[in-house]
Amino acid sequence: GENVEQHPSTLSVQEGDSAVIKCTYSDSASNYFPWYKQELGKGPQLIIDIRSNVGEKKDQRIAVTLNKTAKHFSLHITETQPEDSAVYFCAAPVSSASKIIFGSGTRLSIRP
């Protein structure tokens, strides 16, 4: 079946450094790739998304890149801060089933 793979499962970076989380997807018809952030005790919240007609999108310290040929997309966080500590999920639609499936999540910790 269709799936989304996410790596790494945990990531620890020094405050101020960059963090990169990578995902691959299998449905070649997917055209929308969101990233969600889940803070402790809360529901996931969309932080950035990208559609297949662009290769990169930035919003302040976060950016997402997409390689449709390789079916890869990545989340980049620069100048990390303590409030960036959370679990991050990538996701992609399964076009044949009208649903979005999630990667397995990355627990990001920012070391002071």
Add this chain to the structure above:
Amino acid sequence: DTAVSQTPKYLVTQMGNDKSIKCEQNLGHDTMYWYKQDSKKFLKIMFSYNNKELIINETVPNRFSPKSPDKAHLNLHINSLELGDSAVYFCASSQVRTGELFFGEGSRLTVL
């Protein structure tokens, strides 16, 4: 104003009992979902409703029965609870089936 609200936030119960979780969204969205998040943080879709009509049922045991009295509400009833049902259940809504998901804060179910 809470966009997607679910109750109760915590639920502790014995095996074999029946329990319900309620969800309401005030975003005017047409589609609502139930997701299950296990202890490893995997987020899996269980059900999706569009305008009160069931559109996705992800091979969930029939002990789980969703009900949507109107497009702003989606409740989840679980019969004969088992230990493996312990998880956090998230309600979500979206305007289109593969668009941005808005999640509630989750309902943590513990089955003893």
